[in-house]
Amino acid sequence: MSQIPVQTCLVLCEGEEDQLVFQAVAQNLNLSGLEFEDYKGKDNLREKLKTLANTGLYTSGAIRRLLVTRDADDDWDSAFAAVAAGVRDFFGVEIQTTGEWVATSVGTEVGIWIAPGANKRGMLETLCLDAARDQDANSFQCLDQFTACVQKEYHCELHDKEQFAIWSIAVQSKTLPRQRMTLKRVLKNIPLPWDSVHFQELRQALSSVAATD
Amino acid sequence: MGQAFVRALHIYCEIFALQPDILLVDEIENGLYYGGLKDFWKGLIAVLEDQNVQLFATTHSRECMEAACEANKDGKTTLRYLRLDRKAKDPDTIVGTVFDDSTMASAIKFGEEMR
Numbered sequence: 001m002s003q004i005p006v007q008t009c010l011v012l013c014e015g016e017e018d019q020l021v022f023q024a025v026a027q028n029l030n031l032s033g034l035e036f037e038d039y040k041g042k043d044n045l046r047e048k049l050k051t052l053a054n055t056g057l058y059t060s061g062a063i064r065r066l067l068v069t070r071d072a073d074d075d076w077d078s079a080f081a082a083v084a085a086g087v088r089d090f091f092g093v094e095i096q097t098t099g100e101w102v103a104t105s106v107g108t109e110v111g112i113w114i115a116p117g118a119n120k121r122g123m124l125e126t127l128c129l130d131a132a133r134d135q136d137a138n139s140f141q142c143l144d145q146f147t148a149c150v151q152k153e154y155h156c157e158l159h160d161k162e163q164f165a166i167w168s169i170a171v172q173s174k175t176l177p178r179q180r181m182t183l184k185r186v187l188k189n190i191p192l193p194w195d196s197v198h199f200q201e202l203r204q205a206l207s208s209v210a211a212t213d
Numbered sequence: 214m215g216q217a218f219v220r221a222l223h224i225y226c227e228i229f230a231l232q233p234d235i236l237l238v239d240e241i242e243n244g245l246y247y248g249g250l251k252d253f254w255k256g257l258i259a260v261l262e263d264q265n266v267q268l269f270a271t272t273h274s275r276e277c278m279e280a281a282c283e284a285n286k287d288g289k290t291t292l293r294y295l296r297l298d299r300k301a302k303d304p305d306t307i308v309g310t311v312f313d314d315s316t317m318a319s320a321i322k323f324g325e326e327m328r
Contacts, residue, residue: 007301039323051319054312055327060298061308107302 009065009209010057012048013038017183018069018115018124024187025202028194031210042070042079046086053090063108065101066091067209071123072114083112099208113205116198125183126160131196132167143167216244221253228264236261241270242277250280258290275328282317292317296327 011034013019019038026034039048049068052058058066068087072079084095087110093102098118101109116126133140143166147158158166168186214222220243227236245253261268272278278294285292292314300306312320312327320327 037323044323047319048323051316051323051325054310054316055320055325056296056298056310057326059296059308059310061301106308 007062007064008035008057009033009067010035010037010063011067011206011209012045012052012069014042014045014070014124015040018071020184020187021124021128022069022202022206024192025194025199026206026210029203029207031206034206034210042082045070045083046089049086049090058108059106061106061108065109065111065209067111067113067205069113069115069205072116072121073123074121076114076119076121079114080112083114087112098205101208111205111208113202115202117201122160125164127198127202128183128192129160129164129167130198131193132164134196134198135193136167136171139167139170143170217246217249220244221256224257225260228260228266232264233266235267235269238268238270240272242272242274247276250277251284254281254284258285258292262290273328278317278327279321282314282321285314288314294327 011022013022013036016038019036023036026036039045045068052066057063068083070079070083080098088094091104091108091110093104093110095102095110095112098113099111101111103109115124116122116130120126143163146166147163150156151158164183168183168190172186172189224236224238224241227233242250257268260266281292294312294317296310296312298308298310300308317327319325
């Protein structure tokens with residue numbers, strides 16, 4: 001028989017690096033009582049939700065609040081609909097919009113948040129990119145020219161993830177080249193402004209998870 | 214003979230000698246080498262199916278649960294996992310959760326605690 005479960009709040013993140021960003025923002029807010037898990041990519045979200053719904057952690061009611069997050073990528077509506085469908089199918093509740101908390105049959109309140117924010121295209125790196133741009137405007141003058149040139153020359157669109165990676169590589173001048181590439185390394189080496197206005201919605205979403213009202 | 218052999222032999226004897234409809238085994242993995250659990254389950258599942266015996270086994274071992282799931286990958290038998298938990302807000306109440314092989318396989322993939 002399990003011990004008496006301690007209640008917690010759980011945030012599901014799309015990937016390991018997304019989880020790092022969420023954790024950094026939560027730490028910046030001094031939020032406690034939050035647990036974070038990544039589901040290794042949006043294609044795994046339904047499987048993750050189905051599994052979570054069958055864990056003792058959930059069925060015992062130990063999860064007070066569950067926030068399911070995902071990147072919008074190119075279509076916020078589709079991303080929200082996909083997450084809402086998973087929540088409906090495996091937790092039995094309908095969530096109409098972000099910011100809404102709906103209680104399941106075991107008492108867990110479930111919410112959804114889509115990065116980079118309400119009805120916007122993009123991803124978590126979009127927020128990081130926008131915050132970095134505010135912090136380092138000079139570098140972004142170069143980056144924007146480079147981006148425009150590459151996109152024109154190769155008839156492609158450089159993703160926010162790629163633009164952020166290019167900026168972060170350049171900024172880590174004292175770091176060994178092979179260590180510059182991952183967001184994990186970036187977050188370790190570069191202090192991003194987690195109190196930036198660009199993270200406002202994310203801060204509100206995380207504060208909402210931890211709220212005890 | 215080692216304890217693992219004796220344990221396995223005991224279980225098989227219960228099946229063949231008593232020919233029960235239902236067999237109850239507590240902490241089934243006791244005495245068994247963790248690396249041999251999958252083979253143990255493969256053999257046991259085959260015998261249970263052959264002798265038409267329903268097994269209820271308890272375990273606290275994640276390795277044992279994962280080995281059973283692995284051993285039944287081809288779906289030779291119907292495997293169900295039943296977990297008992299105390300309710301967070303009412304610890305005197307027990308809640309049971311039943312899940313199948315595919316959920317167990319997913320739990321292994323995500324590293325979920327299913328014990």
